Amino acid sequence: MAKIIEVDDLAVNYNDAEPVFSGLNLTVKKGEFVSLVGSSGSGKSTILRAVADLIPTSHGCIRINSPQEKTRRPFAMVFQAANLMPWRTVYENVALGLEGLDLGKDLIHRRINSALNLVGLTEARGRWPYQLSGGQRQRIGIARALAVDPDILLMDEPFGALDAITRTTLQKELLRIWSETKKSILFVTHDIEEAVYLSDRVLLIGGQPAQIIEEYNISISRKLRREHSEFLDIVKDIRKGLQSSFDTTVIPIV
Amino acid sequence: MKPATSYTYSALGLIAFLLLWEAIAQSGWIETHLLPPPSTLPQTLASEISLGIWQTMIWASLRHYTVGFFVGSLLGVCLGIIVAMCPRVAASQAWLARVFRPIPPLAWIPFAIIWFGISQTAAAFIISIGIFWINYFTAMSAVQTVDKDLVEVARAFGHRSTSAILRTVILPAAAPGIFSGLRAGLGQGWMTVVAAELFGIAGIGQRMIEASGLLASEVVILYMFSIAALYGLSDFAFIKVQKQVLNWQR
Numbered sequence: 001m002a003k004i005i006e007v008d009d010l011a012v013n014y015n016d017a018e019p020v021f022s023g024l025n026l027t028v029k030k031g032e033f034v035s036l037v038g039s040s041g042s043g044k045s046t047i048l049r050a051v052a053d054l055i056p057t058s059h060g061c062i063r064i065n066s067p068q069e070k071t072r073r074p075f076a077m078v079f080q081a082a083n084l085m086p087w088r089t090v091y092e093n094v095a096l097g098l099e100g101l102d103l104g105k106d107l108i109h110r111r112i113n114s115a116l117n118l119v120g121l122t123e124a125r126g127r128w129p130y131q132l133s134g135g136q137r138q139r140i141g142i143a144r145a146l147a148v149d150p151d152i153l154l155m156d157e158p159f160g161a162l163d164a165i166t167r168t169t170l171q172k173e174l175l176r177i178w179s180e181t182k183k184s185i186l187f188v189t190h191d192i193e194e195a196v197y198l199s200d201r202v203l204l205i206g207g208q209p210a211q212i213i214e215e216y217n218i219s220i221s222r223k224l225r226r227e228h229s230e231f232l233d234i235v236k237d238i239r240k241g242l243q244s245s246f247d248t249t250v251i252p253i254v
Numbered sequence: 255m256k257p258a259t260s261y262t263y264s265a266l267g268l269i270a271f272l273l274l275w276e277a278i279a280q281s282g283w284i285e286t287h288l289l290p291p292p293s294t295l296p297q298t299l300a301s302e303i304s305l306g307i308w309q310t311m312i313w314a315s316l317r318h319y320t321v322g323f324f325v326g327s328l329l330g331v332c333l334g335i336i337v338a339m340c341p342r343v344a345a346s347q348a349w350l351a352r353v354f355r356p357i358p359p360l361a362w363i364p365f366a367i368i369w370f371g372i373s374q375t376a377a378a379f380i381i382s383i384g385i386f387w388i389n390y391f392t393a394m395s396a397v398q399t400v401d402k403d404l405v406e407v408a409r410a411f412g413h414r415s416t417s418a419i420l421r422t423v424i425l426p427a428a429a430p431g432i433f434s435g436l437r438a439g440l441g442q443g444w445m446t447v448v449a450a451e452l453f454g455i456a457g458i459g460q461r462m463i464e465a466s467g468l469l470a471s472e473v474v475i476l477y478m479f480s481i482a483a484l485y486g487l488s489d490f491a492f493i494k495v496q497k498q499v500l501n502w503q504r
Contacts, residue, residue: 054406054410076411077407079403079406079410085404085407085426089502096407096408099422100413101412128502130502144411
């Protein structure tokens with residue numbers, strides 16, 4: 001399968017300090033669902049921000065193999081706190097990424113409606129963000145990303161702040177949307193079960209500067225995944241890997 | 255408390271105050287030219303209107319006030335935003351602002367007269383100074399406290415230039431803060447309007463100093479209440495507009 005994201009020998013430094021990570025290599029294939037797991041502060045969100053071109057990199061390169069088009073964006077990001085603009089209605093929030101694209105009014109309208117339809121919130125289009133629940137806000141965050149019709153979704157702990165029931169519902173919905181839209185997804189989470197449940201591949205991030213220290217291919221059929229005995233084995237495996245990444249990480253005494 | 259109950263109490267408080275004042279003024283403890291009773295006010299108003307003075311003075315003051323308000327607010331808000339968005343400009347104004355900020359608007363009266371003469375412009379200039387500083391600092395802090403995460407969202411969705419960030423995030427996010435500065439300036443303006451006219455520019459202030467020289471204290475009180483009424487009206491109208499513009503707030 002063709003590679004859609006290629007990260008080659010990448011390094012990121014914040015303010016000339018120790019690099020957050022260096023020599024990082026990573027690929028995501030077209031249509032693949034890849035998760036990055038690691039402890040808080042391990043640098044997984046930084047990788048996502050570098051791919052989204054939100055922070056400067058100090059070395060290496062990132063290739064996004066998606067054509068630049070005037071009517072869509074190659075990638076779109078979903079944030080942990082949905083971060084909707086409180087002064088925009090749901091409809092206007094979903095329109096955020098469409099402003100600046102070469103789309104007529106009709107097409108904008110259609111894009112927004114189909115994105116809202118995908119997340120099941122068509123009837124909320126006139127509401128203000130404060131009138132939505134946490135789960136609904138996150139759905140709108142996902143719709144905002146889907147509206148730009150990206151090949152890649154970059155998701156930064158999108159369900160981290162939600163209660164357990166809403167989280168499970170949204171995980172299922174994300175899988176449905178993913179299979180319907182055939183997007184490639186790079187997903188950051190600290191929840192190992194979530195990563196194993198959702199992904200084709202889980203990359204464990206750890207060390208200082210951060211590295212990919214282990215890669216897990218999940219081949220269990222998604223329909224039975226949570227009930228499958230192998231599911232828990234993989235979760236345990238990753239947890240062990242995460243634990244040993246802690247043990248080998250030398251925390252400097254300042 | 256229900257709004258209706260709250261209004262009732264507010265009205266009762268005002269009525270009680272007027273009755274107490276009337277009683278004290280009528281009792282003869284204090285001479286009426288020192289404290290005229292409020293019951294003389296309607297008659298005073300009628301006579302000032304029939305002489306054509308009230309309308310002329312209110313109209314003149316309103317003009318100084320409006321010009322001063324718009325100039326002070328516009329400059330204050332614009333400069334406040336620019337300073338908040340450019341760290342270098344912010345650093346270069348820091349000491350300057352500290353030097354000029356504490357100078358009260360009235361201390362500018364001599365310069366206002368030297369630069370603009372005894373004119374409408376001089377009064378508007380003095381009024382604008384106080385309003386400028388309020389708006390300058392509130393707009394600056396409103397922009398500085400805009401949620402950085404929202405700026406990141408806008409950038410992630412293709413709004414990358416400074417003007418795009420300003421339009422999509424900074425201005426709408428800072429709007430509530432900017433509005434509170436404008437509203438504070440609305441009150442501050444009325445406070446300086448009288449003082450700005452004390453040195454001979456036609457307006458409420460001039461009429462008040464004239465009347466106090468003639469010991470016509472009921473005229474002074476009439477204009478004091480006129481200012482209160484004008485402030486009340488402008489504040490009421492402002493809140494209506496603010497509610498319309500910031501209708502996304504809870």
